[in-house]
Amino acid sequence: MAQKETKMVSKKNNKPKKNIVLMQGNEAIARGALAAGVNFFGGYPITPSTEVAEIMSEELPKRGGKFMQMEDEIASIAVIIGASLAGAKAMTATSGPGFSLMQEGIGFAKITETPCVVVNVMRGGPSTGLPTKPSQADLMQTRWGTHGDGPAIVLYPSSVKESYELAIRAVNLAEKYRTCVVLLSDEVLGHMREAVEIPDIKESQIINRIKPTVPPEWYAHYEQNQKYLSPVASFGEGYRFHVTGLAHDKFGFPTNKSSEVQIMMDRLKKKITHNIRDLVQIESFMMDDAKIAIFAAGITAQAAKKAVVDARAEGIKVGLLRPLTIWPFPDSAVEKMLKRVDTVIVPELNQGQLIHEIERLAKDKKDSKIIRIQRFDGELISPDDVFKAIKEAN
Amino acid sequence: MAINKNTSKYCETRLSGSGGQGLILGGIILARGAIKDGLKVSQSQSYGPESRGGSSRADVIINDDMIYYPEATHFDILLALNQESCDKYIYDLKPEGVLIVDTTFVKNVSVMDSKVYEVPFTKLATEKIGSVVTTNILALSFLVKITKVITEKSLEEAIKESVKPAFYEMNMKAMKLGFELADNYK
Numbered sequence: 001m002a003q004k005e006t007k008m009v010s011k012k013n014n015k016p017k018k019n020i021v022l023m024q025g026n027e028a029i030a031r032g033a034l035a036a037g038v039n040f041f042g043g044y045p046i047t048p049s050t051e052v053a054e055i056m057s058e059e060l061p062k063r064g065g066k067f068m069q070m071e072d073e074i075a076s077i078a079v080i081i082g083a084s085l086a087g088a089k090a091m092t093a094t095s096g097p098g099f100s101l102m103q104e105g106i107g108f109a110k111i112t113e114t115p116c117v118v119v120n121v122m123r124g125g126p127s128t129g130l131p132t133k134p135s136q137a138d139l140m141q142t143r144w145g146t147h148g149d150g151p152a153i154v155l156y157p158s159s160v161k162e163s164y165e166l167a168i169r170a171v172n173l174a175e176k177y178r179t180c181v182v183l184l185s186d187e188v189l190g191h192m193r194e195a196v197e198i199p200d201i202k203e204s205q206i207i208n209r210i211k212p213t214v215p216p217e218w219y220a221h222y223e224q225n226q227k228y229l230s231p232v233a234s235f236g237e238g239y240r241f242h243v244t245g246l247a248h249d250k251f252g253f254p255t256n257k258s259s260e261v262q263i264m265m266d267r268l269k270k271k272i273t274h275n276i277r278d279l280v281q282i283e284s285f286m287m288d289d290a291k292i293a294i295f296a297a298g299i300t301a302q303a304a305k306k307a308v309v310d311a312r313a314e315g316i317k318v319g320l321l322r323p324l325t326i327w328p329f330p331d332s333a334v335e336k337m338l339k340r341v342d343t344v345i346v347p348e349l350n351q352g353q354l355i356h357e358i359e360r361l362a363k364d365k366k367d368s369k370i371i372r373i374q375r376f377d378g379e380l381i382s383p384d385d386v387f388k389a390i391k392e393a394n
Numbered sequence: 395m396a397i398n399k400n401t402s403k404y405c406e407t408r409l410s411g412s413g414g415q416g417l418i419l420g421g422i423i424l425a426r427g428a429i430k431d432g433l434k435v436s437q438s439q440s441y442g443p444e445s446r447g448g449s450s451r452a453d454v455i456i457n458d459d460m461i462y463y464p465e466a467t468h469f470d471i472l473l474a475l476n477q478e479s480c481d482k483y484i485y486d487l488k489p490e491g492v493l494i495v496d497t498t499f500v501k502n503v504s505v506m507d508s509k510v511y512e513v514p515f516t517k518l519a520t521e522k523i524g525s526v527v528t529t530n531i532l533a534l535s536f537l538v539k540i541t542k543v544i545t546e547k548s549l550e551e552a553i554k555e556s557v558k559p560a561f562y563e564m565n566m567k568a569m570k571l572g573f574e575l576a577d578n579y580k
Contacts, residue, residue, distance in 0.1 A: 022426050022437070047443070131443045192421065192438040192464045195429045228459050299464075306462035 025163045025189045026051035026093075029119055030059070031092050034168025035201045037208070038117070039065035040088035042079035042229060044072050047123035047131040048187040052093035073098035077105030080116045084109075087234030089171055093119035096138060097128060099145070100130055101130060107146030109244045110178035110268065111123050112252075113222065113232070115209055117170045119183045123191040126380050133378030134187035136298055137350035138306050142182045143327050149265065151272045153177060153279060156184040156329040157264045158301045160194040166324065172207035173279070177271055178232055184326065188350070188380060189299045212239060216295040220250040222264070228271040281324040282333045286312060290319030293341040293394050295334070295358055297323050300381050307386035316394050334361050343393040347373035369393070403433060403458040405543050406466035409534070410483055411475030414446040416530030420473075421452025423534060423552045428456045430548035438464040449479060456543060466554065471541050473533055474500055475515065484508075490510070492541055511540060513575055519568060528568035531557075535572025540579065 023031070033041075041056040046264065057067045066083070070076040074092055080090035090380040099120045107116040109116050122138050124130030127145060130160045138145075142154040157166040170183040191346050212219050219370045221227055221241035224230045233239035242252035247264055249255045254373045272279065283301075286308055287293065296304040311318045321337050323330050338344065338361060355372050375381045407424065409417045418439050420467040425437040436455045442448030453466035472487045474480035475496045484504060487493055489531050493508045498516035513536060531553060538549045549570065 020429055022422065022429055022435070132441055188438055188464065192436065193425055194436050194461075194464075195425075195434060309462065351470050380465060382465070382467055384467065 002349070020195050020197050022193050023160055023198075024051060024191060024193045025160045025166075025185055026121065026191065027055055028160045028163035028196065029093070029167045029183065029185065029190075030055035032164040033117070033171055034059055034063070035164075035206075036089070036168040037172035038081040038089045038091045038171055039063070039197050039241065040068075040080065040090040041065070041092065042068040042070050042074045042083065042090070043092040043094065044070050046073075046098050048123055049093040049095045049098075049119060049185075050188050051190070052119055052121070056091075064340070073101035074105065077102040077109070077116075077118065078087065080118075081105060081109050081112070081114050084114045084116045085235050086174065087237070089115070089137050089175065090212050091117040091119065091171070093121065094265055095121050095123045095131075096125040096135075099138060103141075103145045103147075106136060106180050106182075107148060107150060110150040111148075111245055111247075111264075112148065112176040112243050113225050113230070113268075114180070114243075115174040115178050115232075117167075117174050117183060119167075119170075119185065121185040121187065124376070127139075130378045132187060134189075134299060135349045135376065135378070136186060137353070137376065138184070139297075139326055139348075139350065141185065149269065151177070151179050151268050152182070152327040153179060153325070154182045154184060155281075155324060156298045156326050157324065158298050158322065160189075160192065160198045162324070163189065164196065164198070168201065168205065172205075175209045176207050177229065177275070177322045178209065179271070184253055184298065186299050202364050205333075216240065221252045222248070222250040222267070224267050224334045228267045228274055230267075244340060265383045276328055276332075277330055279325055280330045280333070282330050283320075283322040283324060284333075285320040285322065287319035287321060287337070287340075290341055292316070292318040292343045292345065292390060293337050294318065294320045294345045294347065294386060294390075295322075295337070295354065296320065296347050297326060297354065299351060303381050304345075304347060306383035310383065310387055311390045311394075316390060318390050318394075329357050331361060334358060336389060338365055341368040342367070343371060345371045345373065345386065345389050345393065347375075347386055347389075349375055349381065395567075396454075398572075403456060404567060405456045405470045405541075406468060407454045407456070407471040407473070407537075408451055408466045408469045408483060408486075409454070409473045409475075410449070410451040410479035411473075412478075413441055413444055413448045413450040415450065415475050415526065417450050417452045417475070419556065420530040420534045421454050422442065423531075423556045424454045424538075425456075425550070426552035426555060427538070427544040427548035428454070430551055431544050431547045433458055434461055434546075436461040436464040449476075451479065451483075471490065471537060471543065473537055475529070475533065477501060488555040494533065494537055494540070495531070511536070511579065518571065520573075522571055523564060523568050525564060528565055531565045532569040532575075536576050537572075539573045539576035
């Protein structure tokens with residue numbers, strides 16, 4: 001598991017660096033996607049994700065890519081799947097109402113194993129909800145929104161710089177795992193600006209889908225390797241394959257044979273479960289000697305981090321565990337945390353979603369105290385709110 | 395709650411008023427200026443679904459060290475361009491904080507211990523610059539000169555980068571007027 005250890009280091013930075021720009025979270029997502037090689041964007045603008053589409057509409061034509069504004073979000077998910085089947089690195093961006101409309105298409109991308117990235121900049125819901133206010137109420141929808149069992153790779157940054165980095169990673173993982181990867185953000189993270197130093201991206205950091213090496217007549221569209229990953233040809237390259245949302249055999253043709261369905265469903269599951277180390281990223285902040293842990297993601301983790309720093313200044317042993325990958329859920333990191341701390345505080349901008357996962361993993365640990373902080377009125381959980389909970393727990 | 399007492403440059407600014415007053419652009423300019431001064435910065439905002447009207451705010455947090463949380467919670471500086479935002483946010487201004495209000499719209503200020511600067515920015519922008527849309531630059535320049543949160547030079551460069559060339563001269567006029575108004579308080 002990729003684990004970032006961050007400590008509170010006071011690095012005084014007095015000289016402005018050359019490549020530092022004031023960048024917005026949504027802009028960082030667009031720039032990251034472009035750096036990762038996205039060359040097709042289809043979408044329908046919606047607050048608070050609009051800037052992603054706006055920047056893509058400006059930048060893609062300049063680079064020989066294509067931007068298509070669609071009539072709605074159902075068409076948006078369909079068009080990026082089509083573009084991807086033709087070989088493009090394809091992406092769309094939306095928010096709650098649009099993300100709901102995309103669910104069937106997301107399932108189609110998953111069962112047909114078509115690489116694509118859907119950005120969901122979360123706003124308050126349900127329905128039209130709060131267009132200009134943040135929420136984290138779509139976390140479970142990203143796991144279970146489309147019907148049927150299926151893989152889910154979902155990333156959630158918590159700063160502008162990380163929005164850039166995880167946009168690249170989302171595209172990479174979509175290509176590598178041949179699936180629809182969801183990149184989450186929220187209204188505050190999407191619209192906030194930070195001083196960001198744009199890193200130079202090396203070619204080695206970009207992943208492209210595995211291409212078949214067999215002659216076209218031997219090609220099977222779903223021939224899996226031992227890691228449950230498989231090469232993928234594009235339409236027009238001379239390889240023959242069939243694409244359907246029905247359960248299919250390795251050539252892509254519909255099947256009802258249980259043995260063939262079993263292979264397909266196993267692959268969808270195991271390409272996640274056999275690659276957990278590659279997929280799960282967490283940040284562990286001041287956790288070494290912590291007795292109290294905060295488990296938070298996205299923008300809420302920033303409030304938690306500030307509260308941790310303030311509480312540490314008062315001598316309270318508290319740390320933060322932050323998932324950068326929401327799905328697959330970082331089970332082993334959370335289990336390790338639960339063994340070591342007495343109390344876990346779970347702040348989130350919803351009526352209780354991440355907390356279910358913590359409670360699931362804590363079910364055998366009767367002595368762990370789990371404290372919830374939930375806010376769903378369109379405002380953020382503040383560092384003070386988390387600080388108060390830490391004080392009470394201490 | 396302790397807020398980075400060990401750092402000297404930590405400063406939370408909230409620019410508030412109604413949608414259309416240019417507060418978010420003001421926040422972006424202040425943030426760009428801070429970068430030019432070699433500081434770390436985080437800028438966030440909150441507004442309603444309307445494109446004009448409704449309440450709007452932009453927060454700028456400046457520090458010479460890491461900034462964890464992007465929203466201002468205990469302001470060192472509060473700019474209020476309408477009565478509603480003044481009434482709503484004054485209680486989160488630090489006791490030693492600076493309050494700047496536009497008396498064109500703010501008629502009552504429930505003063506606490508804060509330093510208060512009362513200037514009719516909107517009226518002056520309309521009458522002296524000839525355009526109400528320069529209110530944000532006028533007020534921001536006044537704020538910068540009074541509080542020294544960023545340098546005047548960085549502010550000028552940031553304005554240049556952030557406004558359309560056609561409006562540059564007009565905004566420079568507004569900036570200079572803002573500086574002059576601030577000089578009156580010295």
